[in-house]
Amino acid sequence: MKIGILCYPTYGGSGVVATELGKGLAKAGHKIHFISYRQPARLTHYSENIFYHEVSNVDYPLFEYPPYDTALTSKVVDVVKYEDLDLLHVHYAIPHAAIAFMAKQILLTYGKHIPIITTLHGTDITLVGNNRTFSPVVEFSINHSDGVTAVSNSLAQDTYSNFNIEKDIKVIYNFIDFERFKKLDKDHFRKAIAPLGEKILIHTSNFRKVKRVDEVIRIFAAVHKVIPSKLLMIGDGPERQNLEDLCRDLSLVDHVRFLGKQDAIEEILAIGDLFLIPSASESFGLSALEAMACEVPVISSNIGGLPEVNLDGITGYLCDVGDHQTMAQRAIELLGDEQKLETFRKNALQQARRFDIEHILPEYENYYQQILNNFKQ
Numbered sequence: 001m002k003i004g005i006l007c008y009p010t011y012g013g014s015g016v017v018a019t020e021l022g023k024g025l026a027k028a029g030h031k032i033h034f035i036s037y038r039q040p041a042r043l044t045h046y047s048e049n050i051f052y053h054e055v056s057n058v059d060y061p062l063f064e065y066p067p068y069d070t071a072l073t074s075k076v077v078d079v080v081k082y083e084d085l086d087l088l089h090v091h092y093a094i095p096h097a098a099i100a101f102m103a104k105q106i107l108l109t110y111g112k113h114i115p116i117i118t119t120l121h122g123t124d125i126t127l128v129g130n131n132r133t134f135s136p137v138v139e140f141s142i143n144h145s146d147g148v149t150a151v152s153n154s155l156a157q158d159t160y161s162n163f164n165i166e167k168d169i170k171v172i173y174n175f176i177d178f179e180r181f182k183k184l185d186k187d188h189f190r191k192a193i194a195p196l197g198e199k200i201l202i203h204t205s206n207f208r209k210v211k212r213v214d215e216v217i218r219i220f221a222a223v224h225k226v227i228p229s230k231l232l233m234i235g236d237g238p239e240r241q242n243l244e245d246l247c248r249d250l251s252l253v254d255h256v257r258f259l260g261k262q263d264a265i266e267e268i269l270a271i272g273d274l275f276l277i278p279s280a281s282e283s284f285g286l287s288a289l290e291a292m293a294c295e296v297p298v299i300s301s302n303i304g305g306l307p308e309v310n311l312d313g314i315t316g317y318l319c320d321v322g323d324h325q326t327m328a329q330r331a332i333e334l335l336g337d338e339q340k341l342e343t344f345r346k347n348a349l350q351q352a353r354r355f356d357i358e359h360i361l362p363e364y365e366n367y368y369q370q371i372l373n374n375f376k377q
Helices: 013-027 068-083 093-108 135-143 153-162 187-193 213-226 240-249 265-269 286-293 324-335 338-355 357-376
Strands: 002-006 031-036 050-054 087-091 116-120 147-150 169-171 199-205 229-235 256-260 274-277 298-301 316-319
Touching: 002 013, 002 068, 002 093, 013 031, 013 050, 013 087, 013 116, 013 286, 013 357, 031 068, 050 068, 068 093, 087 093, 087 357, 093 116, 093 135, 116 135, 116 153, 116 357, 147 153, 147 357, 153 169, 199 213, 199 265, 199 286, 213 229, 213 240, 213 274, 213 324, 229 265, 240 256, 265 286, 274 286, 274 324, 286 298, 286 338, 298 324, 316 324, 324 338, 338 357
Parallel strands: 002 031, 002 087, 031 050, 087 116, 116 147, 147 169, 199 229, 199 274, 229 256, 274 298, 298 316
Antiparallel strands: none
């Protein structure tokens, strides 16, 4: 199949999943055409089956803001026409689903019929899409997609609750590539971070308020009082300065390292003992899954899709949103019991294997074929 993928090129979950899916499909022999304003962050290696089409904005004094939606629509029309694509798979409803619909209507005037599959990732439904400014467009775009998927059962239910959806939403979970995410021997790295054998806790996100990143620091502060430990903060975002200030206030500067955005995140996860994700909203929890694939148990909130990934008392612990005291207690309990920690490590890996891309990729291929068959009828 020749598949066009519209996605954000950033480190966010939707862009990561879209890129990794495209790479997996290309490896399986499909021709994949990425369309975005910048090359996706994880599109780092050459593949004969992967093509990238950059969207250029028009810089014209009349426009206070460059009309990216219009530029992207025109680029989609161009790529579909001249690359003879079979279908469009758009990730994140805003603005990609609406753009795909407009491109589809334009293509009809050229006699080109192409189906659209929209994948919902989370905040495009629960936060941005639910805003009155965007909700009519989101609802329309979903209902006029030829196929709709969501990355968790929780997100599918949220979509039905927040919008008047007439389409069936198929749940296809996010996935992990075990060729990349696996436990590696990084003892030299571990000794550099924790020279005295301290436990290593890890968090990764875009440091927004919804991630409740300040609670990561407070959880770590409580753990560190009982168990000598280090905290690695991966990522960046608007809350970073506040987090650094909090570390200074709590006298944790020597024990917390801010590593910024990292491409080889699996090498850092390889030295972790515990992963913290106290988010207020999480449609799936891809970062938790990546940690589990590297045999790192997870302490998380119990919202959204996280309970579908992190099994309470088996791969880690689930706690109420905002209850960082209980999260800290659970962390201390687990880190203080080597036998339980080792059991949880093995359980985390076993659970993560359910989301192996080798299992999930055929689900997308079958769904593509189903939509194509329906579209031709």
